[in-house]
Amino acid sequence: MKKKTLGFTLTETLVAIVIGMISVAAAFSAYNYFNKSYASISQKSAISKSAREALTAIARDLRNAGYIDPNYVAYSPESNRTERTVRMNMLSVSQKRFGGKYGQSDYLQLWYANSATQSRYITYYLRQYQGGNSNYYLSRSVLLNRHHPQGGNQLIDNELFVPYVEDFQVILRDKDGKVLVPVCSSGCGSIEDGQGRGNVVSTPYGQMTSGQANAMDVHTAEIYLTVRSPKEVYSKARRTKIQNGESPHGSNLTIPADKYHRETFFVSVHTRNLATPQVKIASSGQSIGVGTGYNK
Amino acid sequence: MEKNIKGISILESLVCLVIIGIGFVAMLQLSSFSINAMDRSLEKNKLNFLSEMVLEDMIGDPDNASNYAFNQTNCNYSTQGGTELHKKNKDKWRNKLEEKNQIKFEKGSGGFKDKKPKCVSGDSKKTIVSGGVGRVNFFTGKGKRKKYLGVIVK
Amino acid sequence: MKNREKGFALPVALLLLVVMTLMGVVLVSISAGDIKANSEKDNSQQAFYAAESGITHAKKWMKTNTDKLSTQKNLNNKLNFCKTSFFPNLIGTNGFYTSRENLNTVITGTSGDEQRRLSKFSFEYFIAYSPNQDGNNNSPKKKPNTNKTYYTIYSCGCDGPKNTCRSQNNKVVALEAVVTLATQ
Numbered sequence: 001m002k003k004k005t006l007g008f009t010l011t012e013t014l015v016a017i018v019i020g021m022i023s024v025a026a027a028f029s030a031y032n033y034f035n036k037s038y039a040s041i042s043q044k045s046a047i048s049k050s051a052r053e054a055l056t057a058i059a060r061d062l063r064n065a066g067y068i069d070p071n072y073v074a075y076s077p078e079s080n081r082t083e084r085t086v087r088m089n090m091l092s093v094s095q096k097r098f099g100g101k102y103g104q105s106d107y108l109q110l111w112y113a114n115s116a117t118q119s120r121y122i123t124y125y126l127r128q129y130q131g132g133n134s135n136y137y138l139s140r141s142v143l144l145n146r147h148h149p150q151g152g153n154q155l156i157d158n159e160l161f162v163p164y165v166e167d168f169q170v171i172l173r174d175k176d177g178k179v180l181v182p183v184c185s186s187g188c189g190s191i192e193d194g195q196g197r198g199n200v201v202s203t204p205y206g207q208m209t210s211g212q213a214n215a216m217d218v219h220t221a222e223i224y225l226t227v228r229s230p231k232e233v234y235s236k237a238r239r240t241k242i243q244n245g246e247s248p249h250g251s252n253l254t255i256p257a258d259k260y261h262r263e264t265f266f267v268s269v270h271t272r273n274l275a276t277p278q279v280k281i282a283s284s285g286q287s288i289g290v291g292t293g294y295n296k
Numbered sequence: 297m298e299k300n301i302k303g304i305s306i307l308e309s310l311v312c313l314v315i316i317g318i319g320f321v322a323m324l325q326l327s328s329f330s331i332n333a334m335d336r337s338l339e340k341n342k343l344n345f346l347s348e349m350v351l352e353d354m355i356g357d358p359d360n361a362s363n364y365a366f367n368q369t370n371c372n373y374s375t376q377g378g379t380e381l382h383k384k385n386k387d388k389w390r391n392k393l394e395e396k397n398q399i400k401f402e403k404g405s406g407g408f409k410d411k412k413p414k415c416v417s418g419d420s421k422k423t424i425v426s427g428g429v430g431r432v433n434f435f436t437g438k439g440k441r442k443k444y445l446g447v448i449v450k
Numbered sequence: 451m452k453n454r455e456k457g458f459a460l461p462v463a464l465l466l467l468v469v470m471t472l473m474g475v476v477l478v479s480i481s482a483g484d485i486k487a488n489s490e491k492d493n494s495q496q497a498f499y500a501a502e503s504g505i506t507h508a509k510k511w512m513k514t515n516t517d518k519l520s521t522q523k524n525l526n527n528k529l530n531f532c533k534t535s536f537f538p539n540l541i542g543t544n545g546f547y548t549s550r551e552n553l554n555t556v557i558t559g560t561s562g563d564e565q566r567r568l569s570k571f572s573f574e575y576f577i578a579y580s581p582n583q584d585g586n587n588n589s590p591k592k593k594p595n596t597n598k599t600y601y602t603i604y605s606c607g608c609d610g611p612k613n614t615c616r617s618q619n620n621k622v623v624a625l626e627a628v629v630t631l632a633t634q
Contacts (some may be wrong), residue, residue: 015306030319030324262399263338264399266342267349270352
């Protein structure tokens with residue numbers, strides 16, 4: 001009897017080929033599925049992380065806005081040292097100025113003096129990526145001692161804070177929950193001008209423009225942040241509609257069909273150093289008066 | 297002896313197929329689990345900031361703290377209107393918890409569908425105010441994921 | 451002896467198994483990372499509101515103890531974690547009063563999971579004269595053009611219970627609040 005030590009039978013070969021093809025197909029489709037899942041999950045994770053960090057920082061800055069250290073007016077090295085001038089620039093929102101990709105985003109500036117000798121001026125707005133990229137990111141800048149005679153100290157200069165931001169909205173409300181406009185003291189645009197920003201009003205600290213004085217009545221600040229995934233995620237292109245805030249103070253966008261993933265994050269904070277809550281004055285008045293808070 | 301050689305190779309191939317199949321299924325399961333987990337995690341991220349919104353509104357209106365009790369056990373949030381600050385705030389909560397009118401996707405022929413956070417029965421969004429203290433109790437994921445946050449308001 | 455001409459197939463299949471499992475594990479770890487970051491944000495939120503609760507607690511004490519707001523003493527030995535290193539505007543630890551509480555004792559009416567969670571957070575604060583620009587707070591300062599003394603509440607929230615919280619190991623949120631008394 002001859003032993004077959006070399007070569008394969010026909011059956012063996014056929015079975016081997018079939019099994020080989022199945023394995024390759026399985027491996028290929030597994031890799032494909034993994035690729036799509038990885039794109040989706042890693043893009044969403046990036047969105048989640050940057051939005052979380054951004055909203056945490058913006059909320060903390062808004063809570064501090066308007067805090068004036070008790071020794072600041074007397075001892076600051078800056079040249080703006082009167083009660084009136086420091087209160088003129090505590091919070092400023094300019095609508096649709098540096099409006100981002102869709103022209104509807106806002107420009108936010110806030111200020112506080114955290115010690116006798118230091119103040120912080122913080123700016124948030126959408127800036128375009130360089131080099132032909134038509135997308136925008138949320139930039140954050142921190143300027144110390146803005147009114148120092150030798151110029152302030154630019155601690156952070158247009159840091160890329162959140163990548164690929166589609167929309168950034170800031171809506172301010174007074175103690176009755178009504179939208180408060182104009183609250184703008186610098187970088188203001190035509191919308192604020194049309195709202196009478198420049199009208200001179202009297203305040204307990206002296207005369208200011210309406211846009212400056214209104215900052216002291218801001219009770220709540222609402223922030224909307226719509227972020228896009230850096231790379232495409234979906235297999236089928238579809239249009240997206242984004243509505244942040246209420247007309248005419250917010251945004252209303254229809255984005256042409258594409259495969260990106262978008263999320264909108266929202267937070268609102270009580271601006272503790274601007275309009276303080278109404279304190280019921282009992283007739284025998286043992287209530288705590290002025291209170292302001294600051295956190296690092 | 298010839299039969300043995302044939303037998304081993306086919307058996308081996310089948311075993312390999314099974315092993316690859318196990319790997320394939322494992323990867324599919326882990327993938328679909330993490331896709332779902334990532335979506336839930338994004339919603340939890342947003343919910344953390346919404347619970348901050350709730351506490352901030354209470355802190356900003358301490359003399360009316362008792363009016364900030366809130367209880368939503370179905371997934372249907374309808375606003376109730378009103379001019380007082382606490383009524384406006386609670387309507388804001390209802391809209392934001394449902395992510396109402398924020399992002400809409402095109403679905404089918406030109407119609408747009410709201411993107412909403414997942415809400416199933418057993419979920420609830422509650423605030424409890426008593427004795428000058430405000431608490432947030434947000435339960436999602438059939439009530440298994442619990443978010444608690446508390447502060448002395450007054 | 452059995453001839454295994456196709457002996458390479460089995461190791462390859464095992465290798466593919468390992469590779470595919472690893473791919474799945476990578477995806478799980480990315481989503482797990484986000485879940486963990488959410489949980490940390492959870493904790494830092496509650497620590498912040500613990501510090502805010504300390505401020506409110508301090509204000510309530512001040513309202514009913516205005517007579518005790520005249521002599522300061524050194525509070526250094528009484529402070530567990532709310533140390534002056536958190537407050538660069540202040541030198542020393544002179545103050546009128548200090549207190550520390552776990553959140554579950556000041557936030558009453560909770561039970562089960564909620565109570566357990568609140569018991570893991572605490573605040574500690576001290577009340578003092580607001581300092582001068584050089585950091586000294588030995589004597590009171592008044593708000594300009596008024597008779598109102600400036601007091602500062604230095605409050606810290608911690609993601610650990612009041613007796614075991616240490617700034618090296620725990621996350622501590624530090625807040626300063628400047629208050630005046632309406633009765634002055």
